Amino acid sequence: MSEDWAAVAKAISARVNELGWRQRELAERSHVSQAIVRELQHHTVERRRSPRTLESLSVTLGWHPQHLDAVVRGRTPSEVDEPVSDEVDTVWSRLESIEDRLTEITERLDELHTDLATVIEHVRDSK
Numbered sequence: 001m002s003e004d005w006a007a008v009a010k011a012i013s014a015r016v017n018e019l020g021w022r023q024r025e026l027a028e029r030s031h032v033s034q035a036i037v038r039e040l041q042h043h044t045v046e047r048r049r050s051p052r053t054l055e056s057l058s059v060t061l062g063w064h065p066q067h068l069d070a071v072v073r074g075r076t077p078s079e080v081d082e083p084v085s086d087e088v089d090t091v092w093s094r095l096e097s098i099e100d101r102l103t104e105i106t107e108r109l110d111e112l113h114t115d116l117a118t119v120i121e122h123v124r125d126s127k
Contacts, residue, residue, distance in 0.1 A: 003072045008054075009043035011071050015061045016041070030060035033104035050096030 016026055023041060027034035032053055039045040040057070051069060058067040063080060070077040 002074075003046075003048075004074055005040070005046045005072060006043050007074070008068055008072050009041055011068065012037075012041045012057065012061070015063075019061070026057070026060065030056045032056055033100065033107070035103060035107055036100055048096060050100055052097050053100055 012026075016023070021029075023037050024034055026032075026041075027037045030037070036049075036053060037057070040049070049072075054068040054072070055065045058069075059065050061067075064070075064078040064082060067077040
């Protein structure tokens with residue numbers, strides 16, 4: 001089954017604009033890293049995402065929890081008050097959550113490495 005991540009990007013962008021939010025605000029409100037929000041919103045990395053990530057973004061944007069999952073699969077999203085179906089593969093869900101978190105941790109470590117290199121350079125220069 002093909003997945004339409006461009007449709008997800010379009011849906012997220014349209015809703016964020018409609019709400020008057022910035023990418024950072026969506027990331028903070030949904031507890032999804034800004035890097036992942038950026039990848040999804042700008043369709044820069046196309047790969048399977050955690051159902052939890054899509055659910056968190058959907059709920060934060062005021063949609064049914066499985067809204068973005070429906071969009072990526074080319075289905076009509078459910079209304080907000082419709083029940084949630086439990087067709088999620090838990091193992092994939094957990095693995096994707098771990099992968100998303102590792103990406104976030106790696107980005108933070110890269111930032112810390114850069115900051116530390118700057119501090120070391122300043123200490124050396126001041127001697």
